[in-house]
Amino acid sequence: MNNQLRWQKNAAACCAEFGAEDGIDPRYAVTKQARKKSSRKNLQLCKEATRIISLVLTGETGQPLLRDLLVLSVQAEQGGASVCVSVGHYADIQVSDTEVLDALKSVQGLLRTALAHALHRKHTPTLSFHYVGVLGKGDY
Numbered sequence: 001m002n003n004q005l006r007w008q009k010n011a012a013a014c015c016a017e018f019g020a021e022d023g024i025d026p027r028y029a030v031t032k033q034a035r036k037k038s039s040r041k042n043l044q045l046c047k048e049a050t051r052i053i054s055l056v057l058t059g060e061t062g063q064p065l066l067r068d069l070l071v072l073s074v075q076a077e078q079g080g081a082s083v084c085v086s087v088g089h090y091a092d093i094q095v096s097d098t099e100v101l102d103a104l105k106s107v108q109g110l111l112r113t114a115l116a117h118a119l120h121r122k123h124t125p126t127l128s129f130h131y132v133g134v135l136g137k138g139d140y
Contacts, residue, residue, distance in 0.1 A: 042076040045125070049074045049083050049115060056114045057087075061107050065095060069104075072132060076125070083125045088132035097131050104129045 054071040061067065072086040087104070089095070108127055116124040 039080075042080050045080050045119065045121075046074040046076055046083065048118060049085070049125070052114050052118045053085055053111055056107075056111055060110065060114070063103055063107070065100065065103050066107065068093065069100070070135065077128075080121075081123070081125055082128060084128045084130055086130045086132055088135045090135050092134055097133070100131045101129055104131075 050071050050073070053074070057066050057069050057071070068089050068091045069087045070090050072088055074086075075084045076082075077084055087100075089100075111127055112124050115127075
């Protein structure tokens with residue numbers, strides 16, 4: 001009788017119900033959660049993109065709608081090939097989401113150019129925008 005069959009016979013005698021995790025050392029039985037790792041370069045990209053985009057939006061765009069935007073977060077997607085920029089207003093103005101997103105798309109080239117000058121990368125990431133809306137007093 002081989003060791004596997006002998007072990008199964010002994011394990012079945014010791015427990016009421018035989019499961020897949022029986023016989024495994026408890027230290028190794030814990031399944032490791034697949035944690036999404038953020039590389040150091042992607043974190044640097046997000047921090048630099050936040051700084052550059054917020055500076056360009058407040059100073060270099062000629063649209064008053066974009067001057068009041070606050071960059072909330074920048075998240076790298078597809079390994080840094082594109083970034084998603086979350087923005088919101090801190091001033092209480094009446095504007096629709098589509099107006100803000102259209103205004104951001106109209107200056108997307110300017111923002112990518114500013115990113116290309118600031119970043120030392122072979123390829124400048126593409127930008128996508130997410131508008132959160134008007135922020136309250138404690139949101140920013």
